[in-house]
Amino acid sequence: MRSYGGYPPSINHYFSYYQGRPILSKDARAYRHHVRRIAIAKGIKPLLGPLAIRIDISPPDNRRRDCDNVQKAVLDALQHAGVFWDDSQVVWLLSIKHGLRPKGQIKVQIADAQTSTLNTEGAQLR
Numbered sequence: 001m002r003s004y005g006g007y008p009p010s011i012n013h014y015f016s017y018y019q020g021r022p023i024l025s026k027d028a029r030a031y032r033h034h035v036r037r038i039a040i041a042k043g044i045k046p047l048l049g050p051l052a053i054r055i056d057i058s059p060p061d062n063r064r065r066d067c068d069n070v071q072k073a074v075l076d077a078l079q080h081a082g083v084f085w086d087d088s089q090v091v092w093l094l095s096i097k098h099g100l101r102p103k104g105q106i107k108v109q110i111a112d113a114q115t116s117t118l119n120t121e122g123a124q125l126r
Contacts, residue, residue: 005035007060007104008073028073035077047084050113052092059097060104067095074106083110094118 009027016025024032055074059065075087084090091113109118 005038005074005077005106005108006031007058007106008070008077010065011069011072014073014076028076031073032077032080035074036081039078039081039083044081044083046082047089047110047112049089050091051084051089052111052113052116052118053090053094054109054118055093055095056105056107057095057097058099058101058105058107060101062100065097067097070106071095074108078108078110092118 008031009025013025014028015022017023053075055067055071057065057067057070071093075090078084079087111118
């Protein structure tokens, strides 16, 4: 499965606090909704078993951004959208940060970790 989406909010801004309790921020809820609309439009059914996921990250600007912050937001949104049941299914995870895109872009590839392979082009350490 391949999918493209907008840039997620940083995990540092993913939660707000109400009466001392963490709740999803407005931006996090909007991003989850955006990912869910994409999953519904593509007719994606929940994937079962161990999964391999590749996330290509194209940030919207030059601010310092951590790949692991993006991973958490993307995996959370995919799970909420019903793409898979639980992020514990992810046994292989690759994130690659690319050059800037004006609004930012996330490209996600998901495959069965036991029977498929993902494209690892561009994943070389330099």
